[in-house]
Amino acid sequence: MGPAGSDNWHAMLDGAETILREEGHAALTSRRVADQIGVKQRLVYYYFRTMDDLIIETFRRLSERELARLANAAGSQLPLRQIWEVCVNTADARLISEFMALATRIDGLGKEVIHFIESSRAIQIEAIRKASSGSKADHDLPAEALAVLATSVALALTRERQLGVRSGHPEMHGLIDRFLEGLEPRYAAIPDAPKG
Amino acid sequence: MGPAGSDNWHAMLDGAETILREEGHAALTSRRVADQIGVKQRLVYYYFRTMDDLIIETFRRLSERELARLANAAGSQLPLRQIWEVCVNTADARLISEFMALATRIDGLGKEVIHFIESSRAIQIEAIRKASSGSKADHDLPAEALAVLATSVALALTRERQLGVRSGHPEMHGLIDRFLEGLEPRYAAIPDAPKG
DNA sequence: GTCTATACACCGATAGAC
DNA sequence: GTCTATCGGTGTATAGAC
Numbered sequence: 514m515g516p517a518g519s520d521n522w523h524a525m526l527d528g529a530e531t532i533l534r535e536e537g538h539a540a541l542t543s544r545r546v547a548d549q550i551g552v553k554q555r556l557v558y559y560y561f562r563t564m565d566d567l568i569i570e571t572f573r574r575l576s577e578r579e580l581a582r583l584a585n586a587a588g589s590q591l592p593l594r595q596i597w598e599v600c601v602n603t604a605d606a607r608l609i610s611e612f613m614a615l616a617t618r619i620d621g622l623g624k625e626v627i628h629f630i631e632s633s634r635a636i637q638i639e640a641i642r643k644a645s646s647g648s649k650a651d652h653d654l655p656a657e658a659l660a661v662l663a664t665s666v667a668l669a670l671t672r673e674r675q676l677g678v679r680s681g682h683p684e685m686h687g688l689i690d691r692f693l694e695g696l697e698p699r700y701a702a703i704p705d706a707p708k709g
Numbered sequence: 710m711g712p713a714g715s716d717n718w719h720a721m722l723d724g725a726e727t728i729l730r731e732e733g734h735a736a737l738t739s740r741r742v743a744d745q746i747g748v749k750q751r752l753v754y755y756y757f758r759t760m761d762d763l764i765i766e767t768f769r770r771l772s773e774r775e776l777a778r779l780a781n782a783a784g785s786q787l788p789l790r791q792i793w794e795v796c797v798n799t800a801d802a803r804l805i806s807e808f809m810a811l812a813t814r815i816d817g818l819g820k821e822v823i824h825f826i827e828s829s830r831a832i833q834i835e836a837i838r839k840a841s842s843g844s845k846a847d848h849d850l851p852a853e854a855l856a857v858l859a860t861s862v863a864l865a866l867t868r869e870r871q872l873g874v875r876s877g878h879p880e881m882h883g884l885i886d887r888f889l890e891g892l893e894p895r896y897a898a899i900p901d902a903p904k905g
Numbered sequence: 906g907t908c909t910a911t912a913c914a915c916c917g918a919t920a921g922a923c
Numbered sequence: 924g925t926c927t928a929t930c931g932g933t934g935t936a937t938a939g940a941c
Binding site for chain 2 (some may be wrong): 520607614616631666675676688
């Protein structure tokens with residue numbers, strides 16, 4: 514078995530990610546991964562015992578990356594806005610759809626996906642709590658519900674946009690902007706700051 | 710080509726739906742569909758020119774069914790609550806994930822999916838508008854945004870529930886209940902009606 | 906560590922008998 | 924309308940040379 518973390522190992526995960534994103538998991542085969550990075554098919558089985566292993570590793574690396582982005586956003590100024598940005602510009606919605614579809618059927622992937630969802634939710638909830646306690650906007654929306662809302666809407670908007678649907682999107686984005694402005698005003702401490 | 714609407718035709722779509730739901734589109738083959746309904750593989754190609762055609766027809770039949778359920782809910786008493794029920798108890802979230810993943814890559818399916826999303830959104834927006842104008846709850850949430858919210862959250866909750874995630878769900882359901890109660894009270898005209 | 910070669914199963918789609 | 928039989932292609936995974 515080839516070493517995890519080596520150049521070829523990363524290259525194979527990169528290839529798998531690209532294929533999943535652009536063509537879906539029906540096209541994710543050892544031959545395609547090998548072609549993608551210019552090696553022979555046999556080598557894929559030197560680095561990964563099975564294709565399922567490769568898929569699980571691909572998700573694990575991706576989710577670590579995303580959790581790091583989220584944690585970073587939560588520690589920034591304007592954490593809520595940054596978190597929202599991460600959610601909307603997260604890994605391609607197609608990629609997420611593929612992993613969701615696979616999670617039900619590849620044993621071991623489901624566990625990883627659950628861990629990712631719960632970790633990212635925890636980060637979001639904490640950030641929302643902090644922002645709420647420091648804000649004068651009064652709403653009775655539990656942080657847990659807001660975290661679910663953010664994730665759900667971000668994913669749906671991204672997926673629909675990629676598909677070519679726009680109806681309701683401007684109004685949804687407007688609502689989010691207004692809500693964020695109430696909870697985390699862009700220029701809270703600088704009343705006369707320039708706009709934009 | 711076999712006649713659309715015949716028993717075998719429906720049986721094949723049923724079989725395709727089951728396979729998609731339980732095993733995903735990687736397992737959706739003409740042989741599997743044939744096995745599922747007890748005929749030989751060749752017959753699938755008598756009723757459908759290609760496997761892509763079969764997939765598109767499967768989605769079309771499903772979406773017509775769902776749009777009918779939605780329209781029916783919109784015409785009921787408590788339309789918002791009924792629509793929410795339809796969204797939450799819609800076709801298996803796994804099934805939706807599969808079609809979403811396929812929509813990007815099967816020409817002709819994307820068009821159908823877009824049509825479905827926009828039609829269901831239009832039904833929801835109209836129902837929300839009606840309910841809002843007849844309600845005394847004052848909120849400044851556009852009907853379009855609420856429709857996007859409902860669809861997004863319902864799908865995400867269903868998907869996560871099937872996966873085994875629960876964090877944030879009770880709070881989310883609580884928020885939805887409170888919101889619906891404000892917009893479409895369960896016993897608006899019957900102040901002393903019994904609870905439950 | 907990377908390769909050639911191969912075993913064996915399954916795929917979509919078609920030819921053509923009944 | 925349903926079948927048997929088959930073509931050419933591709934899949935996972937492994938054996939074993941270098």
